[in-house]
Amino acid sequence: MEKIQIIAIIASLSFLVYIGRLITKGKLREEYSIVWIICTAILILFSFWRQGLEIISRLVGVYAAPNLIFTGTIFVIFIYLLHLSVVLSRLQQQNKTLAQEIALLKQKKESDHA
Amino acid sequence: MKIAAVIPAYNEEKAIASVVNEINALKKNTGIDIVAIVVNDCSRDQTVQVAAQTDCVILDLPVNLGIGGAVQTGFKYALEQNFDFAVQIDGDGQHPPAEIEKLLKTMLEKNLDVVIGSRFIDKIGFQSTFMRRVGITYFMFLNKMLTGQRITDSTSGLRMLNKKALEIAGNNYPDEYPEPESLVLYAFNNLRIGEVAVEMRERQGGVSSIGTFASLYYLFKVSLAMFFTYLRTRNRRPEKL
Numbered sequence: 001m002e003k004i005q006i007i008a009i010i011a012s013l014s015f016l017v018y019i020g021r022l023i024t025k026g027k028l029r030e031e032y033s034i035v036w037i038i039c040t041a042i043l044i045l046f047s048f049w050r051q052g053l054e055i056i057s058r059l060v061g062v063y064a065a066p067n068l069i070f071t072g073t074i075f076v077i078f079i080y081l082l083h084l085s086v087v088l089s090r091l092q093q094q095n096k097t098l099a100q101e102i103a104l105l106k107q108k109k110e111s112d113h114a
Numbered sequence: 115m116k117i118a119a120v121i122p123a124y125n126e127e128k129a130i131a132s133v134v135n136e137i138n139a140l141k142k143n144t145g146i147d148i149v150a151i152v153v154n155d156c157s158r159d160q161t162v163q164v165a166a167q168t169d170c171v172i173l174d175l176p177v178n179l180g181i182g183g184a185v186q187t188g189f190k191y192a193l194e195q196n197f198d199f200a201v202q203i204d205g206d207g208q209h210p211p212a213e214i215e216k217l218l219k220t221m222l223e224k225n226l227d228v229v230i231g232s233r234f235i236d237k238i239g240f241q242s243t244f245m246r247r248v249g250i251t252y253f254m255f256l257n258k259m260l261t262g263q264r265i266t267d268s269t270s271g272l273r274m275l276n277k278k279a280l281e282i283a284g285n286n287y288p289d290e291y292p293e294p295e296s297l298v299l300y301a302f303n304n305l306r307i308g309e310v311a312v313e314m315r316e317r318q319g320g321v322s323s324i325g326t327f328a329s330l331y332y333l334f335k336v337s338l339a340m341f342f343t344y345l346r347t348r349n350r351r352p353e354k355l
Contacts, residue, residue, distance in 0.1 A: 092289075095177070096179055096183050096289065099175050099176055099177045099183070099187075100175070100179070100183065100187040100190060102176050103153070103173040103175045103176070104187065104190060104191055104194065107172065107173050107191070110172075111171075
C-alpha cells in the first residue's frame, strides 16, 4: 500500500467519525448525513482499490480518470445543493406560518387580559 | 359589516399613529365599522410602542417576514375574527384612509371580490417616479397577457378583499413583493377584480421596501413569480375570461 492511500484512508475515516459525532450530538440529522456517509464510503473504496478508478473510467469512456472524478462530484454537489434549497424553502414556509401563529396568539393573550 | 384595516408596518414610527387615527376618524365620521390592525413586522424602531398608544389591534411578529407575510398575518386575523372585508393600507401614510370608502362602495356596487385603489385612473395625487411607472406599465401588460385582465396599478398596496378573497390570500400569499403576483392568484381562483381611482400621497416617513438597486431584482422576481403562479393556478379557472 502506498503512502497516499494510507493518508486518504485515514482522512476518510476521520471524516466518517466526525459525521458520527455530529449525529450523536444531535447537530446533524440522520437524513442529511446519508449523502455524506455514502461519499465517504466511495472515497474509502477507491483508496483501497486504486485501479478501480481507471477501470470505471474506461468503462464509461472517459480517457483521463481525474475528469471522471470532477464531473461526477460536481454533478453530485449540484444535486445536493438543489436539495438543500428545497429544504430551505420548506423551512422558510414553516417558519413563516409559525411566526404568524405566534403573533395571533400573542394578540389573543393580550385581549384576554384586557 | 365589519372591515379590518390591515396595516403592515416595518419601522414606521413616524407615520403609524396618524394612519391609525385617520382610520378611527373615518369610523367616527362615516359609521363604517372598521378596526385598525397594525401588523408589526419586527420593527427595530418604536413602531409597536407608538401603535400601542393608539386605538388599534396589534399583531406583533417575532421575526421579520417581509410585507407579504405581514399582510397575510392580518388576513388570517380578519378570517379568525370573522370580518367581512379586509383592506390593506400601507403604514407609511401613502394611502389616505378616507379612500377606503370609495373601495367599499365599488366593492358593493360592482359585486367584486377584490378592489384595487389605482393612482393611474384619474392620474391625480402622487404618481410615483418615472422609472416606477415604466415598471408598473410593464406589469400591466404582463398581467394582461397572463390573465386577460387590465389592471392599471398592479403594485398598489391599497386594496380591499371580501371574505372569499381573504380565504384564498390567508391560505397562500407571496412573501416578497406580493401585490402584482397576488393578482394572478386571485384571477385564476375565479375572483372578480376591479379598480377604483384613488389619490395617493407621498410617503410621510420610513423608506420604501424597494430600494434602487433592488428594482431590477424586483422586476425579475415578480415576473417569475407571476409566471409560476399562472402555471400553478391556470387550471382552476373553468373558462378563459
